[in-house]
Amino acid sequence: MITVDNLSFSYKKNKASHQVFDDLNLSFAKGFNVILGPNGAGKSTLIKSIFGLLDYKGNISYNKVSITSMNIEDKIKLMSYLPQMDMEISTLTVLEMVILGRLPELRHKVSEEDLNIVMDTLASLNITSLATRNFSELSGGQKKLVFIAQTLVRKPKLILLDEPVNSLDLQKQLELCQLLQKIVNKQNVDIIVILHDINLAARYAQHIVVLDENGSIYNSGKPCEVITSKMLEEVYGVIANLIYDDKDIPIIAPVSSVHNV
Numbered sequence: 001m002i003t004v005d006n007l008s009f010s011y012k013k014n015k016a017s018h019q020v021f022d023d024l025n026l027s028f029a030k031g032f033n034v035i036l037g038p039n040g041a042g043k044s045t046l047i048k049s050i051f052g053l054l055d056y057k058g059n060i061s062y063n064k065v066s067i068t069s070m071n072i073e074d075k076i077k078l079m080s081y082l083p084q085m086d087m088e089i090s091t092l093t094v095l096e097m098v099i100l101g102r103l104p105e106l107r108h109k110v111s112e113e114d115l116n117i118v119m120d121t122l123a124s125l126n127i128t129s130l131a132t133r134n135f136s137e138l139s140g141g142q143k144k145l146v147f148i149a150q151t152l153v154r155k156p157k158l159i160l161l162d163e164p165v166n167s168l169d170l171q172k173q174l175e176l177c178q179l180l181q182k183i184v185n186k187q188n189v190d191i192i193v194i195l196h197d198i199n200l201a202a203r204y205a206q207h208i209v210v211l212d213e214n215g216s217i218y219n220s221g222k223p224c225e226v227i228t229s230k231m232l233e234e235v236y237g238v239i240a241n242l243i244y245d246d247k248d249i250p251i252i253a254p255v256s257s258v259h260n261v
């Protein structure tokens with residue numbers, strides 16, 4: 001899966017520079033990976049680096065093949081990426097928006113295969129009824145699901161999702177995680193998802209990477225190894241009780257911030 005070696009990156013504007021990573025090394029596992037960490041830790045920057053949007057130092061590889069030196073066509077074949085920021089306005093319908101997700105595969109016209117993949121994806125996200133609606137008139141959560149559909153129709157080997165459950169209701173959050181789990185298991189796809197909901201991460205992730213506020217790795221491993229009261233206090237500054245369900249999945253019950261507010 002993805003291995004990150006000696007990643008260093010700074011955002012630069014005019015003469016100012018903001019370093020996010022200094023010689024970061026980490027590995028993701030096959031399957032369902034989650035990146036956790038507080039605001040500003042560098043989670044989005046890490047995903048953007050993997051997708052090749054940033055000019056970083058170091059090497060990122062997928063199954064030992066360097067993505068860093070891969071050409072753009074091969075990168076697009078390998079990965080699809082859902083950014084955190086969504087476009088709000090479009091004159092297209094939902095169906096047209098999702099078909100756009102297959103742009104690299106389209107050969108001058110939309111084939112029956114393209115349409116089948118798009119319709120199957122809409123059905124798997126329970127949004128078939130939105131297909132002919134105008135995108136701009138959807139709710140925030142419905143728009144999010146359209147962007148997720150756009151990301152999935154590419155049928156990539158690696159899916160990168162930056163906070164995909166934001167603005168989804170509780171049922172849709174669970175359904176999306178279950179769908180991602182199904183895609184991982186049935187289609188042999190690896191995913192890396194940024195989540196702020198630690199309980200969702202605990203339930204669905206096979207491997208968790210925790211970044212601390214300095215953009216360093218605090219810990220990585222299986223949810224039950226990584227999600228601890230100590231981690232919640234040291235990384236998130238939160239006092240929390242942990243209980244375990246019958247499958248030994250940790251459930252966190254936050255009590256308070258370590259700061260007196």
Ligand SMILES: Nc1ncnc2c1ncn2[C@@H]1O[C@H](COP(=O)(O)OP(=O)(O)OP(=O)(O)O)[C@@H](O)[C@H]1O
Nearest residue numbers: 011012018020037038039040041042043044045046
């Ligand atoms: N375009 C940019 N220019 C300068 N600094 C940036 C830029 N984008 C992000 N940063 C800074 O880089 C650091 C990491 O940002 P990043 O968006 O990767 O964090 P994050 O962990 O995804 O945060 P969040 O959970 O709030 O989305 C932050 O300190 C942020 O202020």
